[in-house]
Amino acid sequence: MKKIRLFPSLKEVSYHDGESVLSCLEKNGYALPSNCRAGACGECKIKIREGVIDQGFILDMALSQSDRDQGYALMCMAKVKSDLLEIEWADAEARPKLFPPVENALYMLTEKISLTKKIQKIRLRALGTPLRFWPGQYIQLGSVEKKIPYKSYSIANIPNQDGEIILYISRNNEGVTSKWIHDELNIGEKIKIHGAYGTFIGDPSAETPVLCLAQGSGLAPITSLAMAALLRGGFRNPATILFSAKTNEDLFEKGIFSFLESKFRNFRFRVTLTREQNPGLLVGRIPMILPSLYPNLSNYSLYIAGSPEFVADCVASCKKLGARDQCIHTEGFYNQDRVNGTI
Ligand code: FES
CATH class of the missing domain: 3.40.50.80 (Nucleotide-binding domain of ferredoxin-NADP reductase (FNR) module)
Incomplete structure (x- = not known):
C-alpha cells in the first residue's frame, strides 16, 4: 500500500490509487488548504520532499515554472506514483481536525429563492446521513446523470439538527453548473453532493476584534x-x-x-x-x-x-x-x- 507522509510531523496515511493527494489527506481529517479542486487557483500548492507524482492537467497560472523547479505541486490534482510521497505541510504537531468528506450524499432541494438578479438562495435537506461541516466550509454540487460538472459552493448556514445546507448560487453565464441550478433544478429534486471541504474555518475563540x-x-x-x-x-x-x-x-x-x-x-x-x-x-x-x-x-x-x-x-x-x-x-x-x- 502506498503512503503519504507529512513533514515534519512524520504522520502517515495510506494512499489508494486514483485519488488525489488532497482527497486522501482530507479523508484522514487533515485540513490542507484548497479552493477550486481543479488545478486553477494554486491554493493547494505544497512542496514535495520525496517521491513521484502525476500532476495531471493544471493551469500554468496556478503553478509557475519556478514553483515546479522548487519542487512545489498542486495537491488537488496530484496522484501518487511512488511507494512513498513525503510532503512539507503543517508543523510537528499536525493532527486531523476536519470531518472526513463524504461523496454522493443524498439531499433534496427544498427551497429556491431569487435574492438578487444574479444570486439565488437554495436550501438542501439531507435524505440520508447529513454531511458534517465546519462553518466557512464548502460543498460540491453537480449531476453525473445530467453531465453537469461538480462545482464548489460555500455553505451559508451553520450546522443544525436537520442537516440543512443553504447555498448562495451566483449565476455565471459562461458556466454550466450555476445556470443548471438557476434554470433547471426544481424544488423536490434529489441531488448528490460532495463535502465538506475547505479550511476557511476561522477561530471563534479569537481574542481580537x-x-x-x-x-x-x-x-x-x-x-x-x-x-x-x-x-x-x-x-x-x-x-x-x-x-x-x-x-x-x-x-x-x-x-x-x-x-x-x-x-x-x-x-x-x-x-x-x-x-x-x-x-x-x-x-x-x-x-x-x-x-x-x-x-x-x-x-x-x-x-x-x-x-x-x-x-x-x-x-x-x-x-x-x-x-x-x-x-x-x-x-x-x-x-x-x-x-x-x-x-
Ligand atoms: S489548484 Fe485550486 S485547490 Fe488545487
Whole structure:
C-alpha cells in the first residue's frame, strides 16, 4: 500500500490509487488548504520532499515554472506514483481536525429563492446521513446523470439538527453548473453532493476584534462563520461584516443581519455601494474606504471572501493598515469554468 507522509510531523496515511493527494489527506481529517479542486487557483500548492507524482492537467497560472523547479505541486490534482510521497505541510504537531468528506450524499432541494438578479438562495435537506461541516466550509454540487460538472459552493448556514445546507448560487453565464441550478433544478429534486471541504474555518475563540470583508456570494461563508462565532459566544470583541455591493438591488439577507445586530451588541453589519449612493450606506470599494474606517488593523482578525481580485485588493489594503499575515484568512471564489469540471 502506498503512503503519504507529512513533514515534519512524520504522520502517515495510506494512499489508494486514483485519488488525489488532497482527497486522501482530507479523508484522514487533515485540513490542507484548497479552493477550486481543479488545478486553477494554486491554493493547494505544497512542496514535495520525496517521491513521484502525476500532476495531471493544471493551469500554468496556478503553478509557475519556478514553483515546479522548487519542487512545489498542486495537491488537488496530484496522484501518487511512488511507494512513498513525503510532503512539507503543517508543523510537528499536525493532527486531523476536519470531518472526513463524504461523496454522493443524498439531499433534496427544498427551497429556491431569487435574492438578487444574479444570486439565488437554495436550501438542501439531507435524505440520508447529513454531511458534517465546519462553518466557512464548502460543498460540491453537480449531476453525473445530467453531465453537469461538480462545482464548489460555500455553505451559508451553520450546522443544525436537520442537516440543512443553504447555498448562495451566483449565476455565471459562461458556466454550466450555476445556470443548471438557476434554470433547471426544481424544488423536490434529489441531488448528490460532495463535502465538506475547505479550511476557511476561522477561530471563534479569537481574542481580537474581528473584521469580515465580503462581496457578492462571498457573503455565504462569512455569514456562516459570523453566526457560528456569535451564537457560541465567540467574537467577544467587536465584530463587523463590511459588505460590498454594486447597487441597492444587490443587497440581500438584510433580515438576518438586523437580527444579529439586535441580539449581539458587539456585532455590526455595514454596507458599501460601489455604483450608487444611498442614504445611510457607505460609498466606494472596500480597499478604498478601509483607511478612513480602520486606520490601524494591527490587532484585528480578518476574514475576506469574494472574487480573487476583491480578495487580493482587500489583503493588500489590510496589510498597508498593519494587519498581520497570520490574522488574515481568505476565500477567493475562482471561476471554476476556466478548467474542465470533474463529473
Ligand atoms: S489548484 Fe488545487 S485547490 Fe485550486
